[in-house]
Amino acid sequence: MKRIVTIQDISCIGCCSITVALPIISAMGVECGILPTAVLSNHTMFSEFTCADLSDQIEPISDMWKKENITFDGIYTGYLASKEQCGQIARFIDRFAGEGTLTVVDPAMADNGKLYPAFVSDFPAAMADVCRRADVILPNITEAALLTGMPYQTVYGRQYIREMLERLLELGCGTAVLTGVSFEPGRLGVAYLDRNGKEFSYFTKRCPQSYHGTGDIYASTVTGGLMRGLDLGEALSLAADHVVACIDATAASEEARWYGAEFETVMPELCQMLRERLSHK
Ligand code: PXL
Numbered sequence: 037m038k039r040i041v042t043i044q045d046i047s048c049i050g051c052c053s054i055t056v057a058l059p060i061i062s063a064m065g066v067e068c069g070i071l072p073t074a075v076l077s078n079h080t081m082f083s084e085f086t087c088a089d090l091s092d093q094i095e096p097i098s099d100m101w102k103k104e105n106i107t108f109d110g111i112y113t114g115y116l117a118s119k120e121q122c123g124q125i126a127r128f129i130d131r132f133a134g135e136g137t138l139t140v141v142d143p144a145m146a147d148n149g150k151l152y153p154a155f156v157s158d159f160p161a162a163m164a165d166v167c168r169r170a171d172v173i174l175p176n177i178t179e180a181a182l183l184t185g186m187p188y189q190t191v192y193g194r195q196y197i198r199e200m201l202e203r204l205l206e207l208g209c210g211t212a213v214l215t216g217v218s219f220e221p222g223r224l225g226v227a228y229l230d231r232n233g234k235e236f237s238y239f240t241k242r243c244p245q246s247y248h249g250t251g252d253i254y255a256s257t258v259t260g261g262l263m264r265g266l267d268l269g270e271a272l273s274l275a276a277d278h279v280v281a282c283i284d285a286t287a288a289s290e291e292a293r294w295y296g297a298e299f300e301t302v303m304p305e306l307c308q309m310l311r312e313r314l315s316h317k
Contacts, residue, residue: 038263039067039107041132042256043125044114044144046072050079051296052249053115053144057256061112063303064260064310069108071097071128074117080153081248081295087154089117094124098131108132112259113166114252115144117154122162129169138262141170141209142255146178149188168208172268174255176216180204194219201229211268215254218242226272238273243283247297254279261310270313278306 040061044053054070061068071094077086111133116122133139143163145155160182167173167183177200181188184203189196197217204212211230217237218224225239257278261271279297286298299306 037067038109040110041069041108042112043071045074047076047079052079052252056252060256061260066260066263091121110138110263112140114142119159119162122166126166139170140172140259141167142174143179149178164207171210173209174213236269240276240280245287249296250279253299
């Protein structure tokens with residue numbers, strides 16, 4: 037069994053970050069270690085939140101893992117608590133990403149044209165330095181605009197997306213994946229470009245609802261899929277189908293929570309979708 041470490045916050049309520057990554061990646065048959073970056077009462081889309089920054093734990097935990105000869109097949113980073121912490125995580129990647137380690141960076145910091153409330157304007161540059169070390173980055177269009185300095189546009193064509201992917205590759209990552217891409221009404225998906233010039237895109241129906249935490253469900257499923265041996269296109273399409281199933285389940289639920297998507301009841305379907313994809317390999 038492969039082992040990864042996911043580096044992001046614990047939002048005690050909110051169905052995002054580690055409370056999403058741990059169950060999803062475990063269900064996909066991959067050991068999921070955690071390096072929590074902060075503990076929040078709830079995620080930052082609530083009107084208020086508490087946040088205990090865990091930056092002072094990162095070095096001692098990493099040192100202990102080195103002492104114990106712990107290694108990882110994958111490193112998957114999400115929400116980081118400060119620009120200083122981005123520097124610490126960049127160093128963590130330098131220390132722990134060996135030859136065969138796959139590094140997935142979800143630069144979770146912004147959506148709908150705006151940085152998340154906990155961040156100030158110099159945060160994206162620090163996150164860009166984490167992206168530089170990644171094999172795969174998974175920004176949405178807002179995050180990609182902040183990382184590249186391109187304008188954030190809600191109406192765009194293929195040229196805008198292609199340029200954004202090229203500019204993201206200039207950060208130094210292996211493959212740039214853009215999420216939340218749409219070229220026609222009713223369809224939403226992802227597009228990637230890698231350093232060999234390979235392009236790929238995958239679209240599903242656009243769900244009318246949107247829930248917090250779906251980016252984390254997406255990135256966790258991509259990481260789980262890659263660790264189980266799917267190629268990137270297969271992992272991205274599996275994750276897109278999974279997110280749609282989670283949104284549909286949330287929308288169909290009478291007790292839908294406003295602050296997160298229902299991934300728990302979709303877990304059997306995720307395992308089935310993964311099994312089907314693996315059986316074709
Ligand atoms: O889902 C991204 C995320 C993760 N962690 C925290 C957040 C958010 C989005 O708002 O606030 C603390």
